[in-house]
Amino acid sequence: MHGAGTAGVWRIxxxxxxxxxxxRTTVEDMDLAVRAGLKGWKFVYLSQIKVKNELPSTFKAYRYQQHRWSCGPANLFKKMAMEIIRNKKVSLWKKFYLIYSFFFVRKIVAHVVTxxxxxVVLPATVFVPEVQVPKWGAVYIPSIITLLNAVGTPRSLHLLVxxxxxxxxxxxxxxxxxxxxxxxxxxxxxxxxxxxLGDALKMQSSGKALKKPRIRIAGRLHFWELLVGAYLFFCGCYDLTFGKNHYFIYLFLQSxxxxxxxxxxxxxxxxNS
Known part of the structure; x- marks a missing residue:
């Protein structure tokens, strides 16, 4: 059976x-799992088994992690697409699932569309009132999908927004x-x-002094986030002044x-203490 990269058990x-x-990619566990699946092996997910895991200790570390987890699957998809199509050990349905659902929708489309x-697109519609985005596509369906994802962690439901x-x-x-x-x-x-965070705490317990990070203005500012934030804020101001869809509520929060x-x-x- 095989779980997350930090909690998987494999047969030799x-x-x-x-x-x-x-x-060949930065997601070697996913690469191995897909190849094993193409060889006919099946995986079992045991939800009742709980394994402790750690989150990145800083936003910078989290960004590096998310880059690897997004870049790696996309790169693996490019390298394995034809291998999946040509495989003769799995059914056509499984090939379709791997290419369309597992890779294309979840690992590529989900990020880009979001x-x-x-x-980008929805905020820009405030400048073109002739363009009407249906609420079922912009609000209802995404809200349902989000709530379904949140069902698994009811204790964090208050943090949903x-x-x-x-x-x-x-x-x-x-x-x-x-x-x-x-x-x-x-x-x-x-x-x-x-x-x-545990890495730093281990250093503390071993007697090694932790250097207090120097907080520099230039090091803390992230240009692209500020640029997109300014764009969304401008769109929100325009919608508040001239719009009728009340998108400014979302636009201000997102900015x-x-x-x-x-x-x-x-x-x-x-x-340090």
Missing amino acids: SALNEAGGWKD FVFYC FWILFENVMSMHRTKATFIGLLEAGRVNEWVVTEK IAFFIVGIGYVGIFVP
């Missing part, structure tokens, strides 16, 4: 038959990483080990989210 025979670990539609706004901010980086993976451009093979991230006011610094 499955590893060997699939061809072992490969370093950013392009909600952070903040999560949506933050995910829209991150969709900009994921979209960029997706295209880097598809085009095999610059940072396609970039691998930065994700800094975790604030981009500004908060843009000035580096997201993340955790580990204190």
Whole structure:
């Protein structure tokens, strides 16, 4: 069986038959899982088993992690698409699922549509009143999908709005990483080990002093987040003055989210004491 990269159990025979670990992408666990699936192996997800995991300790570390998790699958899709199509051990339905649902929709379209539609196209419609975006496409269906995703974590339901706004901010980086993976451009093979809070605490417990991070203005400012935030804020002001769709409510909230991230006011610094 195979779970997340931090909590998977593999049969040695499955590893060997699939061809072992490969370093051709930055998502080697996904690469191995897909190849094993094409060899006919099946995976079991055991939801009752809980495994402790750590989140990135800073926003910078989180951005590096999300770049790898978005760029890697897109790059793997490019390298494996024909291999999946030509495979003779799995059914046509499984090939369709892998190419369309697993890769294309979840790993590519989801990121691109989130950013392009909600952070670029929808805000731009306030300048063109003739363009009417149906509410079922802009509000109802995305809301239902979001609520279905949130059902699994009911204790965090009160953070749903903040999560949506933050995910829209991150969709900009994921979209960029997706295209880097598809085009095999610059940072396609970039691998930065994700800094975790536990790493810093271990250093503390071992007696090693932690250097207090210097907070520099230039280092905390993120140009693209500030630019998109300014664009959304301008669109919100225009809609508040001339519009009739009340998009300004969303546009102002989303612009604030981009500004908060843009000035580096997201993340955790580990204190010395």
